Amino acid sequence: MSLPSSWRAGAAALLLAAPLALSGCSATTSGVPASLAAPVGNGSPIGGPTVDAGRDSLSTAATFVGTVMTSGGFTLYRNTKDKAVPPTSSCLGTCTSTWSPIGGAAQPTLDGVDATLIGTLVRPDGTKQLTVDGWPVYRYIKDMLPGTVNGQGVDGVWQAVGPDGKPLTEKAAPAAAPAPPKQAPAKAAPAKAAPAKPPAAAPKVVAPPTKAPVAPPKPTPKPTVAPKPTVVRDAPGTSSTD
Numbered sequence: 355m356s357l358p359s360s361w362r363a364g365a366a367a368l369l370l371a372a373p374l375a376l377s378g379c380s381a382t383t384s385g386v387p388a389s390l391a392a393p394v395g396n397g398s399p400i401g402g403p404t405v406d407a408g409r410d411s412l413s414t415a416a417t418f419v420g421t422v423m424t425s426g427g428f429t430l431y432r433n434t435k436d437k438a439v440p441p442t443s444s445c446l447g448t449c450t451s452t453w454s455p456i457g458g459a460a461q462p463t464l465d466g467v468d469a470t471l472i473g474t475l476v477r478p479d480g481t482k483q484l485t486v487d488g489w490p491v492y493r494y495i496k497d498m499l500p501g502t503v504n505g506q507g508v509d510g511v512w513q514a515v516g517p518d519g520k521p522l523t524e525k526a527a528p529a530a531a532p533a534p535p536k537q538a539p540a541k542a543a544p545a546k547a548a549p550a551k552p553p554a555a556a557p558k559v560v561a562p563p564t565k566a567p568v569a570p571p572k573p574t575p576k577p578t579v580a581p582k583p584t585v586v587r588d589a590p591g592t593s594s595t596d
Contacts (some may be wrong), residue, residue, distance in 0.1 A: 411463035412472070414517045417503045419524040423467060423486060423515045425456055427500030430491040430515045438488030441475035445492060453492040453505075453512070458484035471519045487519030 410426030422429045431453065435444040445453050458474035459482050473485040483490050494505030494512070506514050506522065513521035 411465050412467045413465040414467065415501050417501060417514075419503050419506050419514060420522045421517050422503060422522065423491075423517055423519070424500070425462070425484075425491075425493060428493050428497050429501075429503050429505065430456065430486065431494055431505050431512050432486070432489040432491055432515055432521060434511045434513065434521075436490050438485075441473065441485045441488050441490060443475065443477055443483060443490040445490070446478065452495050454495065455481075456484040456491050456493060458482040467517065468519075486515050489515075489519070491515060 412430075413424050413427070414421050415424050415427065415429070417429070424430060433443075433445055433453070436442060437444075443455065445455065455477065462472070462484070464472070471487050473488065474482045475485055475490060477483050485491065494508070496504045503514050505512050506524070513523065516522050
């Protein structure tokens with residue numbers, strides 16, 4: 355059974371319209387919301403020349419140079435070449451690629467920050483920039499983590515902003531030099547033997563003084579007695595003269 359010509363024409367129209375409808379759906383669902391295309395603050399990449407302070411709360415953080423004011427956790431800086439009366443920024447052109455001005459189009463959330471210190475100025479390109487105590491404020495590109503103050507003292511003109519809006523003057527600590535390689539401990543020199551003590555001298559025995567022998571007394575010589583002459587007596591009746 356053949357279909358009426360009007361039905362065949364309607365079916366053909368539906369077949370032609372289906373690809374167009376499908377292509378339209380894919381184009382709608384493949385896009386990325388603008389709010390996610392260029393996230394800012396809280397450590398996310400910065401989209402555009404300024405940081406939107408309206409998405410970040412202004413607060414304070416303790417660092418080694420003192421307590422600083424922060425935007426989204428990152429230290430705020432001001433430039434001594436700028437002016438507070440009237441608020442004027444001298445960081446223009448390529449300067450903003452290193453020092454991102456804090457946008458002031460939206461009112462930021464304040465956490466421990468005096469609201470009377472917060473204001474805005476209009477930059478030469480027509481955008482609004484946040485001011486603290488009248489001074490334009492910025493974020494340093496080399497502060498990769500919240501709470502760092504790598505911009506303190508750069509070029510002698512950049513200063514971290516304190517919680518009272520005043521600049522901090524303490525310089526950032528220089529990078530620590532690498533520690534020298536540890537050397538093996540030197541071997542202890544062998545202890546020198548104590549010099550041998552000479553043997554103790556034997557105590558001298560002092561002999562008692564020797565007395566000279568006493569010579570025995572010489573015998574007294576007896577007086578020589580002359581011998582008596584022997585008298586020979588003659589026998590009776592004889593004579594020695596005979």
